Amino acid sequence: METNPEGATNPRQENDGRTWSRRGLLTSSATFLVGGGVGAAIGGFAAQPNTPGPDAPPLPWKWGEIDPLEAGRRAYRLYPDPIRGGCGSGSYLSLLSLLKERVGYPWTTLPDLMMSHAAGGYGGHGTLCGSLGGASCIINLVAFGEDHQVFRPMIDRLFYWYAKQEFPTDRFDDISEMPGQVKVKAMSPLCHTSVSKWALAAGAEISSKAKKERCAKVCGEVVYTVVQALNEYFAGRWTPPAWEPSEGITHCVECHGPDDMWHTKxxxxxxxxxxxxxxCHSDHTK
Ligand code: HEC
Ligand code: HEC
Incomplete structure (x- = not known):
């Protein structure tokens, strides 16, 4: 494919299904020269005239008046959308779209599809549940502080809350075609345990409608819980939780810890x- 506008004889060129006009190419060539970047001209992303916008403002960004149930339902409903859905996108975009509506800028600068990759535990790899990933991204943006004292424990709390949950909850049963599904403890924040344990108990395949319905409810519940925590935080009612190891692993952590990210203990x-x-481990002390 011809990428150099000077060498292009055809005024219109095809690129990944998009059509470039010669004028667009020349503009992108200018961007290329000014920015010194290679990607702009070659990838065709700068086909629109590149008007410099304001830089992203520093974090934290403004949180809005958001109702947990409204946000949770939006996430639940986004989940099955073939383009904007999936767990990562459902959680992120439900929150982002509400923030765009209630707050506007700078939320309006974020792409809707940024968290699409998180579906299936990121690229289908079954690692972190994408609902947690999408929501954590928003927590980072609104609760960032240089001391990391808010967003970090909030995310940590969210993850161990998730591991202990019996999913799916019945919060969205009133708008679900499949109310009363089998509930199974997620066990960890990993998509793999959360989904596979459930599939085993429910006798459902991963590609089944029942599994998708279950994950849509998980997505909604995660968003509901995150909005509750953020509302409490912005109302000055949220106290950073201290993680307490469960009974069976307290001794592991005492020896193998510390459990604080700062490694001060x-x-x-x-x-x-x-x-x-x-x-994952057996107890070698027994
Ligand atoms: C009394 C202290 C103590 C307790 C309690 C303890 N460990 Fe250990 N653990 C050790 C020591 C010491 C080693 C060897 C470390 C080394 O060789 O670097 C070890 C090694 C390990 C290793 C390294 C691989 C291996 O098997 O040798 C793992 C994994 C591990 N422990 C997990 C656990 C888990 C999980 C628990 C709780 C169920 C636990 N430990 C409880 C002291 C402890
Ligand atoms: C998702 C699975 C998983 C969980 C959960 C997990 N580990 Fe591990 N851990 C591993 C694997 C895999 C290794 C690498 C072990 C190996 O190569 O033998 C490892 C390694 C370790 C080691 C060896 C590190 C070293 O430098 O010797 C220790 C100690 C350990 N884990 C302790 C723990 C403790 C304590 C917990 C709970 C707080 C824990 N692990 C939770 C999977 C896990």
């Missing part, structure tokens, strides 16, 4: 994280 200091150790 004593301990062997060679494991990171708050997941349930016994999900």
């Amino acid at each position: 004593p301990g062997m200091n060679h494991q990171q994280g708050h997941m349930e150790c016994l999900m």
